[in-house]
Amino acid sequence: MNDLSPERQERSANLKGMGCSRKRVEDARFTQGKGNYVDDIKLDGMLHGDFVRSPYAHARVVSINKDAALALPGVVAVLTAEDLAPLNLHWMPTLAGDKQMVLADGKVLFQGQEVAFVVASDRYVAADAVELVEVEYEELPVITDPFESLKSDVVLREDLAGQTEGAHGPRKHHNHIFTWEQGEEAATNQVIDNADIVAEESMYYHRTHPCPLETCGSVASMDKVNGKLTLWGTFQAPHVVRTVASLLSGIEEHNIRVISPDIGGGFGNKVGVYPGYVCSIVASIVTGVPVKWVEDRMENLMSTAFARDYHMTGKIAATKDGKITGLHCHVTADHGGFDACADPTKFPAGFMNICTGSYDIPTAYLAVDGVYTNKAPGGVSYRCSFRVTEAVYFIERMIEVLAIKLDMDAAELRRINFIKKEQFPYTAALGWEYDSGDYHTAWDKALKSVDYEGLRKEQAERVEAFKRGETRTLMGIGLSFFTEIVGAGPVKNCDILGMGMFDSCEIRIHPTGSAIARLGTISQGQGHATTFAQILASEIGISADSITIEEGDTDTAPYGLGTYGSRSTPVAGAATALAGRKIRAKAQMIAAYLLEVHDDDVEFDIDRFVVKGAPEKFKTMKEIAYAAYNQAIPGIEPGLEAVSYYDPPNMTYPFGAYVCVMDIDVDTGVPEIRRFYALDDCGTRINPMIIEGQVHGGLTEALAVALGQEIAYDELGNVKTGTLMDFFLPTAWEVPNYETDYTVTPSPHHPIGAKGVGESPHVGGVPCFSNAIQDAFRPFGNTHTNMPHDHWRIWQTANGLGLHD
């Protein structure tokens, strides 16, 4: 059966199964403008909502006068917290165990906060009416710095006054949310106190925003006749939205249908529940007609979920020859006005405790303090698993800082501290069990591919030329080695609002041998309709071209926790493979019956079952499917369907080795990326072309964050980067040519060995770009400067090092 005869090769190729760079089936509609997004949904009699938003970051709402707005022809309603209060919908629970105002209840806590919801007959009237709602504010002192917040007498969250216990333990101060501790503090301190070498650094991972191309929106339609609510929206987790909507509204879950249509990018921004969703639902219930709400770009940047905003302080201990002995990390986390982080319930700082990285560090301690400020709520995982980008940035900077202290090459320092291949499964000091890895092989391949030694030699020559006055550019070599933790996750420790983080797949084989599979996830551009069909093709022997993949409609799809944190392939992909195997098991019995042999006497071969030892006797999956529906088979139910709900036994741990080479103009602060090499190991590779696309996209978002993308506030809490003029969204022009590479270390616990890849390049890319900048200035005494490395901050680094004198 293992011969590679041309006939078998052809049958295998026709399947377009795993490992094939199958073209994306989604692209036909996307490239022709035929996608169907929330804003494309138009229903009879549909009304339009728009928000009155706070111009102030912290103010008391003294009064709201709706009269002028209501008098405008076409305005149907103006909702305020007072209107929502009788329904108990003026506040809503957040995913992080806090609660959040749907509409300003007495005060506002950040600029852009929702104050009133105008409902009108068209979008333009709604916008005009927003201007006519008169809101009287009384300004309050603004706090935009979390350290200042913890010292301030100003109580940001008056609703929590006197509560010393939060959702995640004791609160130390009225603006403090939680302290989350992992690892051994005393043991870590002891290691650090007694170490040969200790490197310390403080770093700020600035606030930024996922900024998907499509902003957030929803259309709610309450059918008062049959009592059913249909909700279309930009939801990365439609099933969770249905459950939350049911719990909040009291409408029974079977009477709510949530549909995520095409989604134009999510990157974590579309995981949470926003006031706009709630208000569109309430408005539809009140008016009895459909209500649409779609935010604009400024609203998206100012008010929906941000990412990062972590102030991190680290100590890393090592022996004289560079063996790391301990790691201490403290984070002051700025969560804004409400704690609306999107993390599994038991992880208020996400998986920040993956901060020991790819290294065998015996002792470690992590503490995270969450703090309220007058900034927008959020804290989502922007193209990464929960807080993993922060963790990897932290450790990859600490490694560089330690290398400086040891006067050692940073590539070599990594090599001598990597977890070794034979140590997997490896239990890290902060608790995670890494499933598989071969870091040394990946690292050596990466360094060899870029001629690392040659680059270092060239860099040293450049420094000498610079010192002689022959050039004004420096060369930076950015290194990063990352381990992601994705695929949340095992129900025993991962849930969102109590809902276990399993996922699902349901397959129906049609009588003529094609199929439909539905999953609990939802693609936002990842290409699920392409790749999940490939998994199934390999599992059930039906061509991927004959398999429809459907997601996002809670009336038809099986329950699942959605798509974020690179969980679709690790969790729903596993469910797909296992559901496929159930199909195959039944197909085997049918084939045996048709071939008049015992079940054990047939075996699966690409697209058919053959009699063992007699491959000329076979039944194709098409024939089996037909028989399953149309032939009476003793002891076997008609039909060919299967469903699988998959609770992963562990996370998966993709990893990678990245190298970036930059030339930096010392006088203007302009960096030029000469080369970017990315080696990714995501386990079994399902579609190499889609992997490459994911790597390019993730790296581009990493470039954005490292080199300029931020949500910045002034001292009054005004957003300084509220449009794409100032918020950096790279175009083809700013993006270098990426070189991609790979190794394959399958996950031992995943049915097909796949680990997930969409977020790896972002996680590994950010420290790689940053390290390149920092490395360029290392010969002149730089140890660390904060991102974003935009022109003026790079210039400032050069200036501070005396390079302009």
Next chain:
Amino acid sequence: MIPAAFDYYRPKKMDDVIALLEQHGDDARVMAGGHSLIPMMKLRMAEVPHLIDLQDIEGLSDISVEGGKITLGAMVTQHDLINHAGLTAAAPILREAALQIADPQVRYMGTVGGNVANGDPGNDMPGLMQCLDAQINLVGPNGTRSVAAREYYEAAYMTDREDDEVLVSISFDTPSGGFAYEKQKRKIGDYATAAAAVQIVKDGGKVAAASIAMTNLSDVPVWSEGACDALVGTSCDAAAMKAAAAAMLGDIDPSEDNRGPVAFKRHVAGVILTRAITRAWDRA
């Protein structure tokens, strides 16, 4: 990002434009490519109850290169500037500058007239036109008049143009010598952190004439006479360039924004100008 309601006009004759402007005064604005005005209207920072689109007015898209004189109609787009062979041969600095404005999609719509007329300190064409010592030609109820680009800008978004006047064209003598338009920006589509337009005429190894203008380093474009004077008569050596940069720094007045603090902008202005002079001199 939804503008307030407005009336839209698309007259075919300039007289009708002027009549509408006279009728509605402050409440009316003309629109060329719309790339400055429409975003402002969508942000509701500009309220324009009467919007007059110029695209049906004949003759506003003409480019004339004749007898040592160049005239650009107000509706000439950046794309037109880039792709007009005769213009590129006569005044290559226009193409070099236009290629540094935004992206192709914007350049298909964005016009020279709109860029020059608005008085937006971030726009590239005003500084460029000062460098070329262009005349800005306006039409109003009392006929036509011309204003030197170097006299046209009063403050950010404030110009010599009256509310009932329309910028119809820009004209200047065909430049001679070497040229350079040097611009530092954070990304495609951004305004300049600093930009310099330079024309230099070389004669016998010396600078015979120089014109230097800077963009987005003050609330108006800055033509630096001192910087020009510092170069004339020199062999454009390092000392001369240093003196030109020092003179220019005396004329600019940048303010801090997301592109960076004042010290950074001043430093970059000096670097950018030095590079522009170097390139222009090499081409002279």
